[in-house]
Amino acid sequence: MMEARNVLGGPLLSCSYAPLTGFQRDGCCTAGPQDPGRHVICARVTADFLAFSRERGNDLTTPRPEWRFRGLRPGDRWCLCANRWLEALEAGVAPPVVLAATHEAALQIVTLDALKRHAA
Numbered sequence: 001m002m003e004a005r006n007v008l009g010g011p012l013l014s015c016s017y018a019p020l021t022g023f024q025r026d027g028c029c030t031a032g033p034q035d036p037g038r039h040v041i042c043a044r045v046t047a048d049f050l051a052f053s054r055e056r057g058n059d060l061t062t063p064r065p066e067w068r069f070r071g072l073r074p075g076d077r078w079c080l081c082a083n084r085w086l087e088a089l090e091a092g093v094a095p096p097v098v099l100a101a102t103h104e105a106a107l108q109i110v111t112l113d114a115l116k117r118h119a120a
Contacts, residue, residue: 004030007104014101019072038081040106042078043095044097045072052087085110089110
Protein backbone atom coordinates (compact mmCIF):
# COMPACT_ATOMS: atom_id res chain seq x y z
CA MET A 1 0.00 0.00 0.00
CA MET A 2 1.34 3.44 -0.92
CA GLU A 3 2.02 5.98 1.78
CA ALA A 4 -0.51 8.83 1.81
CA ARG A 5 0.96 12.14 0.57
CA ASN A 6 0.16 15.71 1.50
CA VAL A 7 -0.33 18.67 -0.84
CA LEU A 8 3.37 19.53 -0.58
CA GLY A 9 4.40 16.06 -1.78
CA GLY A 10 5.59 14.76 1.59
CA PRO A 11 4.12 12.12 3.88
CA LEU A 12 0.66 12.96 5.19
CA LEU A 13 0.90 13.99 8.84
CA SER A 14 -1.89 13.61 11.37
CA CYS A 15 -4.37 16.44 11.73
CA SER A 16 -5.79 15.93 15.24
CA TYR A 17 -6.25 13.28 17.89
CA ALA A 18 -8.04 15.64 20.31
CA PRO A 19 -10.62 16.06 18.97
CA LEU A 20 -10.26 12.85 16.99
CA THR A 21 -10.79 13.72 13.34
CA GLY A 22 -10.77 12.13 9.90
CA PHE A 23 -13.47 10.25 8.03
CA GLN A 24 -12.07 7.06 9.57
CA ARG A 25 -11.62 8.81 12.96
CA ASP A 26 -7.93 7.93 12.85
CA GLY A 27 -6.58 11.48 13.23
CA CYS A 28 -5.68 11.81 9.53
CA CYS A 29 -7.34 13.47 6.55
CA THR A 30 -7.03 10.42 4.31
CA ALA A 31 -8.82 9.97 1.00
CA GLY A 32 -10.66 6.96 -0.30
CA PRO A 33 -13.77 5.76 -2.08
CA GLN A 34 -15.57 5.16 1.24
CA ASP A 35 -15.52 8.97 1.84
CA PRO A 36 -17.73 10.64 -0.78
CA GLY A 37 -17.40 13.97 1.08
CA ARG A 38 -13.61 14.02 0.59
CA HIS A 39 -12.65 15.06 4.16
CA VAL A 40 -9.09 15.80 3.05
CA ILE A 41 -8.32 19.36 4.20
CA CYS A 42 -6.86 19.75 7.67
CA ALA A 43 -7.98 23.13 8.96
CA ARG A 44 -7.78 25.05 12.21
CA VAL A 45 -11.43 26.05 12.49
CA THR A 46 -12.49 29.60 13.29
CA ALA A 47 -15.68 31.00 14.80
CA ASP A 48 -16.59 32.49 11.42
CA PHE A 49 -16.13 29.17 9.65
CA LEU A 50 -18.12 27.27 12.30
CA ALA A 51 -21.01 29.74 11.91
CA PHE A 52 -20.81 29.43 8.12
CA SER A 53 -20.86 25.63 8.30
CA ARG A 54 -23.85 25.70 10.66
CA GLU A 55 -25.69 28.01 8.23
CA ARG A 56 -24.98 25.47 5.47
CA GLY A 57 -26.56 22.67 7.48
CA ASN A 58 -23.47 21.13 9.10
CA ASP A 59 -23.40 22.08 12.77
CA LEU A 60 -19.92 21.19 13.99
CA THR A 61 -20.29 22.88 17.38
CA THR A 62 -23.08 20.88 19.02
CA PRO A 63 -21.84 17.93 21.07
CA ARG A 64 -23.01 14.52 19.86
CA PRO A 65 -22.18 12.07 22.67
CA GLU A 66 -23.58 9.14 20.69
CA TRP A 67 -20.72 9.71 18.23
CA ARG A 68 -18.19 10.57 20.96
CA PHE A 69 -18.07 14.10 19.52
CA ARG A 70 -17.72 17.01 21.95
CA GLY A 71 -18.36 19.68 19.32
CA LEU A 72 -15.67 21.85 17.79
CA ARG A 73 -14.35 25.09 19.22
CA PRO A 74 -12.38 27.80 17.42
CA GLY A 75 -8.76 26.70 17.19
CA ASP A 76 -9.52 22.97 16.92
CA ARG A 77 -7.99 21.15 13.97
CA TRP A 78 -10.47 19.15 11.87
CA CYS A 79 -10.58 17.33 8.53
CA LEU A 80 -12.94 19.32 6.33
CA CYS A 81 -14.67 18.40 3.09
CA ALA A 82 -12.71 20.00 0.26
CA ASN A 83 -15.89 21.37 -1.33
CA ARG A 84 -17.02 22.97 1.94
CA TRP A 85 -13.60 24.60 2.40
CA LEU A 86 -13.85 25.93 -1.18
CA GLU A 87 -17.34 27.31 -0.43
CA ALA A 88 -15.94 28.99 2.67
CA LEU A 89 -13.08 30.43 0.61
CA GLU A 90 -15.54 31.92 -1.86
CA ALA A 91 -17.57 33.35 1.06
CA GLY A 92 -14.45 34.88 2.63
CA VAL A 93 -14.43 32.66 5.75
CA ALA A 94 -11.99 29.88 4.84
CA PRO A 95 -10.17 28.66 7.95
CA PRO A 96 -6.37 28.29 8.01
CA VAL A 97 -5.02 25.07 6.49
CA VAL A 98 -2.35 22.74 7.88
CA LEU A 99 -0.62 21.88 4.60
CA ALA A 100 1.45 18.94 5.85
CA ALA A 101 -1.74 17.28 7.14
CA THR A 102 -3.88 18.04 4.05
CA HIS A 103 -4.17 15.10 1.65
CA GLU A 104 -3.00 15.60 -1.94
CA ALA A 105 -6.52 14.66 -3.13
CA ALA A 106 -7.56 18.19 -2.08
CA LEU A 107 -5.76 19.43 -5.19
CA GLN A 108 -8.49 17.87 -7.34
CA ILE A 109 -10.85 20.53 -5.93
CA VAL A 110 -8.73 23.40 -4.59
CA THR A 111 -5.55 24.92 -6.01
CA LEU A 112 -2.29 24.65 -4.11
CA ASP A 113 -1.97 28.43 -4.36
CA ALA A 114 -5.29 28.92 -2.55
CA LEU A 115 -4.27 26.46 0.16
CA LYS A 116 -0.89 28.14 0.57
CA ARG A 117 -2.52 31.57 0.88
CA HIS A 118 -4.48 30.19 3.82
CA ALA A 119 -1.68 28.15 5.42
CA ALA A 120 -1.76 28.00 9.21
